[in-house]
Amino acid sequence: GLNNISCVLEEILKNKNNLNITVVCGNNKDLKKHLEKTYNKIHNNKFINIIGYTTEISKIMEKSDLLISKPxxxxxSEALMTALPMLVPFIIPGQExxxxxxxxxNNCAVYVKNLKHINNKITHLINNPNILKNMKLSAIKLAENFSKDNIVELCxxxxxNR
Incomplete structure (x- = not known):
């Protein structure tokens, strides 16, 4: 919701690197309105693109280096299919x-249990591009193992055998 996304974005904006940030609010119009009112397109040398509902998620993911989201x-699944490494700052207990x-x-995501550590983790990933590269390769391998063809074959x- 609004508080989690705002807190995560605040932490990301403290990062010293130049970043292009896309925030997808989905159907949460209150969140979109709040973020647009709070943040300019360019904030602390970071370009921020705030969008609502879109059918272009896979295109956005394909152009991205890192997805920061709950799992x-x-x-x-979409992150795996686009070989997009994930940084997870919060989860909803249960399936997530x-x-x-x-x-x-499977080396496709990093879980940051404390929001205050997001910034350090992003900087670490930027300074160590091989980590992101290996996460992408792991996602590709995992997606291949769980491809629809393999699932159909398993079924x-x-x-x-019945």
Missing amino acids: GGLTS TENIDFLCK NNILS
Whole structure:
């Protein structure tokens, strides 16, 4: 919601690197209005693009170097399919706990339990591009393992063994 996104954005804006930031608010019009009112397009040498609902998520992800988001099922799947490393600053207990454990174990995401550490983690990833590269490669490998073709093949094998 509004508070989590605002806190994360505040931390990102403290980063000393030049960043292009895209915030996708989805259907949350209050969040979009709040962010547009609070932040200019350029803030602390960072370009901020705030958008509402869009059908262009995969295009946005393909142009991105890092996704900062909670690890919902759809978001995590889209990130894997576009080989986009994730930095996760918060989770909703339950399924997202399992998602982040799985993504971290497979080197596709980094979980930052304290919002105050987001900045350091972003700087660390920028200064160590091989880490991001390896996370991308891990996402590609994982996405291939769980591709629709492999899932169909698994289902066919299960059904044929009945």
